[in-house]
Amino acid sequence: SQQGEEDPQALSIQEGENATMNCSYKTSINNLQWYRQNSGRGLVHLILIRSNEREKHSGRLRVTLDTSKKSSSLLITASRAADTASYFCATDFGNEKLTFGTGTRLTIIP
Amino acid sequence: DVKVTQSSRYLVKRTGEKVFLECVQDMDHENMFWYRQDPGLGLRLIYFSYDVKMKEKGDIPEGYSVSREKKERFSLILESASTNQTSMYLCASSFYRDNIQYFGAGTRLSVL
Numbered sequence: 001s002q003q004g005e006e007d008p009q010a011l012s013i014q015e016g017e018n019a020t021m022n023c024s025y026k027t028s029i030n031n032l033q034w035y036r037q038n039s040g041r042g043l044v045h046l047i048l049i050r051s052n053e054r055e056k057h058s059g060r061l062r063v064t065l066d067t068s069k070k071s072s073s074l075l076i077t078a079s080r081a082a083d084t085a086s087y088f089c090a091t092d093f094g095n096e097k098l099t100f101g102t103g104t105r106l107t108i109i110p
Numbered sequence: 111d112v113k114v115t116q117s118s119r120y121l122v123k124r125t126g127e128k129v130f131l132e133c134v135q136d137m138d139h140e141n142m143f144w145y146r147q148d149p150g151l152g153l154r155l156i157y158f159s160y161d162v163k164m165k166e167k168g169d170i171p172e173g174y175s176v177s178r179e180k181k182e183r184f185s186l187i188l189e190s191a192s193t194n195q196t197s198m199y200l201c202a203s204s205f206y207r208d209n210i211q212y213f214g215a216g217t218r219l220s221v222l
Contacts, residue, residue, distance in 0.1 A: 042213030092209050102152035
């Protein structure tokens, strides 16, 4: 399977702390995307990083991509209770489909 | 804002019934997708459509079929529902050029 794998599977932190989750994949990609899913709902796109980019920011989100290690990380700074959700990486291999990982469940403790 | 609407949030069906899950998007996206989501397995692609009347099998198409008669609508059909098709079903759409997917709220299907 080409499915990406997130690490850790679950993460609990105190409100205000930073949260880091990682994604590894197996083959070359066009881009990598991160999505958030609130409990029982659909996924929402957060950020896209292309294969020729190393780092990207969006608000409190910072994404890095290391194509030599076939890995990406998502950093959420100054976490809030509303950040409690599952986070998925999705890899685009250039075939108009995405392959999603199994997700990291993030819990922010107030 | 892009809107992807799934016809039902919750659905309960009996084994052997024919089940239709409907998805409509309002952004003129070329691509539409059906996924199922199960605990520990993430999202798995069932079928994908890149144009009207065009479809492509995903990773787990067995037991499912799809229909795309109009660009905005993509239907998932369970010909004869089975208990192992109890799951959360997610529809998504995207433009071909950037492949950012927009998801519906999901349909939680229980087959008894």
